[in-house]
Amino acid sequence: MRLAELSERSGVSTATIKYYLREGLLPPGRQVNATTAEYDDGHLRRLRLVRALIQVGRVPVATAREVLGHVDDDSLGRTIRMGAALWALPQGPEPDEADPSVAGARAEVDLLLRRLGWETSRELAELSPVHRSLVAAVATLNRLGYGWDAERMAPYAELMHATAKLDLDFLETHASEAERVETAVAAAVLCEPVLRALHRLAQEEESARRYGIE
Amino acid sequence: MRLAELSERSGVSTATIKYYLREGLLPPGRQVNATTAEYDDGHLRRLRLVRALIQVGRVPVATAREVLGHVDDDSLGRTIRMGAALWALPQGPEPDEADPSVAGARAEVDLLLRRLGWETSRELAELSPVHRSLVAAVATLNRLGYGWDAERMAPYAELMHATAKLDLDFLETHASEAERVETAVAAAVLCEPVLRALHRLAQEEESARRYGIE
Structure with missing residues (x-):
């Protein structure tokens, strides 16, 4: 054309x-x-x-x-190519090593990954900006006194793992490797707002079921 | 003190x-x-x-x-109080009614809510900024040609519902109503970055399991 x-x-x-x-x-x-x-x-x-x-x-x-x-x-x-493309996207804040909450948060994240058996994530911990943004987010919660430890994170991590499986199942419906990587990048930008809105809507629905709306 | x-x-x-x-x-x-x-x-x-x-x-x-x-x-x-506090938080973009993708997105969201049996969410659809931000996010995907219909959203919505149940189970461990509402608001701001990072980390882990890291 x-x-x-x-x-x-x-x-x-x-x-x-x-x-x-x-x-x-x-x-x-x-x-x-x-x-x-x-x-x-x-x-x-x-x-x-x-x-x-x-x-x-x-x-x-x-x-x-x-x-x-x-x-x-x-x-x-495939994993490295997708990882490199996704890691180049803007990430959340980096952990502030001067913040005393960061060491505790890193230890809890490590405990979580051991408990879940996420061995690759543990191996990539030093390299991955995603791992660092998780440590930073957990440190912020802990610094403000809303403690999230490995035990509290584990059921959420399991649900996010199920979500990631859906993501990859969908990628596999694309014929070419190039399309798969492109779709993964687009999803990282475009689908997160959908997931966030679905999560908030589910909170409203579940709250109404448990407590009514009066 | x-x-x-x-x-x-x-x-x-x-x-x-x-x-x-x-x-x-x-x-x-x-x-x-x-x-x-x-x-x-x-x-x-x-x-x-x-x-x-x-x-x-x-x-x-x-x-x-x-x-x-x-x-x-x-x-x-309880539901209204929590809802009012959460609705007052900054939300995602509003749907642009001049965009022809919005009507289709709204129809798919309605179909999704019917299919899931989320009756309260359907009743509150006109009022809820969360509902509007879901429509806007789906319209953006569709306008760019990455169609997300009710069928594709349903398994994600089920996982987000399971996530919302964990959220509310945790709120219920707080003794007072005031603490519950406060914790819900703090979670909306502070826990979303944790969930997003866990989701991305789970994608890395699952990708490595399926395809290796070479």
Whole structure:
């Protein structure tokens, strides 16, 4: 398809598409002559992901470029490629090592991972920004006196594991590896608001069932 | 306890405590003479919540005052009181009625709630900002071409319902109604980052189990 059709089908203006092309967020089309390039469904899919990252996720352009670089790096194994793309996304706050709550939080997270048998997460603990943001979030709770220890976290972690299995089952319905990684990145940005809203709605529903609404 | 001890035990400076008192976020202490007031454990607990809202949740002072007004309103039934406090918190984006994806998203959310038998959520649909933020999040996914329909959302909603049951089971371990509502509000601000991090960590763990880490 030509640029005009790519714009029409994606709902993104031609000016914005040209901007994404210049910034290297969208690979160039196949040049058919000096002034015309041809785009395909891969471009349409990529454009969708770029909009998810930039317009919805408010991810800075440089970060989006780094994320997409990992998405496209087919020299990596599946877990590493997906991990690299997801780790490049903006994460929660880092733990503040000057905060005395951090050491306790790290110990509870480690106890949790042992108890759950999440061996890979334990091995990757030093590297993973996700692990660090969990430690930071638990440290904040503990510093404010709302203690969350391994025992309290374990049933939540089990439910989040069931959620992650649904996520990966869905990824596996995509035929190509590239689509799987793209979908994982889009889901990280777009599906979290859905899960958060479902969680809050479930709290309302369950509260009404237990206590009525009078 | 005196102001100095309240500051010491809460880790909040006396200047900040005085600011919270002036802004009506913390109820005044019991005046023992012209220059001295006496504070109790209720003040300590409230201070913890105010810090959670303002320092961690970045909730504006006026919003925090409104949330706390609902927390303290014991004329309300339990579900309504908790709901009013939680609804006053900043929510996700509102649906944009000019967006053609919104009507489809609202229909899928309604189908989901029917299928799950979440009758109260259906009754409150017109009123609840949580319901609106779910519609907005689903509309965004659909507009970008990552369709989430009722069938795809249902297993996630069931897991979020199990999560909400854990939340309420924990609230019920608190003796007083005031503490329950306070804890629900603190959890909405402080526990979401923990859940999000546990979810991402579970994705890493499950991905490594399925595909290895090479």
